[in-house]
Amino acid sequence: MTTEKTERTYIMLKPDALKRGLIGEIIARIEKKGYKIKKIKTLELDEAILKEHYAHIAARPFFPSLLQYMTSGPVVAMIVEGPDAVLGMRILMGATKFEEALPGTIRGDYAFCTTENLIHGSDSPENAEIEIARFFGE
Numbered sequence: 543m544t545t546e547k548t549e550r551t552y553i554m555l556k557p558d559a560l561k562r563g564l565i566g567e568i569i570a571r572i573e574k575k576g577y578k579i580k581k582i583k584t585l586e587l588d589e590a591i592l593k594e595h596y597a598h599i600a601a602r603p604f605f606p607s608l609l610q611y612m613t614s615g616p617v618v619a620m621i622v623e624g625p626d627a628v629l630g631m632r633i634l635m636g637a638t639k640f641e642e643a644l645p646g647t648i649r650g651d652y653a654f655c656t657t658e659n660l661i662h663g664s665d666s667p668e669n670a671e672i673e674i675a676r677f678f679g680e
């Protein structure tokens with residue numbers, strides 16, 4: 543099959559990935575899959591950018607604890623590129639709910655909580671470009 547589209551997606555390793563020393567392991571999985579890390583940087587997020595990034599869930603009861611978690615330490619922001627990278631990274635990450643994330647996925651293997659779930663990945667090519675602009679200014 544050669545129908546795959548080369549796509550870019552926004553990936554973010556969340557504060558628990560850094561605190562637990564899992565960034566090398568997670569980046570290795572992304573590279574072994576065959577995706578390219580086009581840009582990478584660490585940064586600390588403030589509430590303003592998180593309210594924008596998580597606008598779709600701002601009214602949910604868990605939002606205050608999500609903000610607290612996401613501001614508890616630095617994150618690693620990446621632009622990841624490859625064939626169907628948006629969906630492919632979502633599959634590599636595993637389901638949002640930790641109890642639904644299958645073994646073999648990043649969340650399935652390492653996350654034991656739905657809020658602290660190690661990794662963010664864009665959910666559509668359109669949102670990927672919006673998130674790349676938000677976090678990389680391009």
Ligand code: UDP
Nearest residue numbers: 599604608637638656657658659662663665
């Ligand atoms: N989240 C949570 N509880 C929930 C759903 C989501 O704490 O019931 C957190 C979790 O960290 C998740 C983030 O909010 O990764 C964004 O939620 P979304 O539904 O966009 O999930 P994702 O795209 O990260 O899988």
Ligand code: MG
Nearest residue numbers: 662663664665
């Ligand atoms: Mg999402």
